[in-house]
Amino acid sequence: MMPYEETVERRRFHSFCKVVLRHEMLDCFREFSYQNKWLISLNHLPQPMLDSICTTDQYPSDxxxxxxxxxxxxxxxxxxxxxxxxxxxxxxxxxxxxxxxxxxxxxxxxxxxxxxxxxxxxxxxxxxxxxxxxxxxxx
Missing domain, CATH: 1.10.10.10 (Winged helix-like DNA-binding domain superfamily/Winged helix DNA-binding domain)
Structure with missing residues (x-):
């Protein structure tokens, strides 16, 4: 291979990598957007609901x-x-x-x-x- 061909191949590869990374980033943003629609922070749950999903460790010494x-x-x-x-x-x-x-x-x-x-x-x-x-x- 000639130096010019190596440079062209390298640029193609770099371009391909940039496209792949960009699409992966867009997929991540889409997933975060979807999760933000359905997920609720524990800070926003009412206390009775938090009590129903929480557990307390109990030891024989208690x-x-x-x-x-x-x-x-x-x-x-x-x-x-x-x-x-x-x-x-x-x-x-x-x-x-x-x-x-x-x-x-x-x-x-x-x-x-x-x-x-x-x-x-x-x-x-x-x-x-x-x-x-x-x-x-x-x-």
Missing amino acids: YTTFSVDGYALQISNERLANIIEKLSQPEQRLLILRFILELNDREIGRIMRCSRSAIQRRRTSVLLNLQKQLTGELL
């Missing part, structure tokens, strides 16, 4: 765990956990059986070897005590 009969009750509210911690073991067991396993009073009575009415009275008493402590009536 909970206080109470275990009874192989079942665990995890409490993230520190104040409630402190109050439940002060309950006796049978009272904690009663709450876990009722609210974690969702057993009725008769089934809890069979497990704890008490009558249904005794379980009902004890459960009502424990819940009233919890309510009073949480509302601040009892310190």
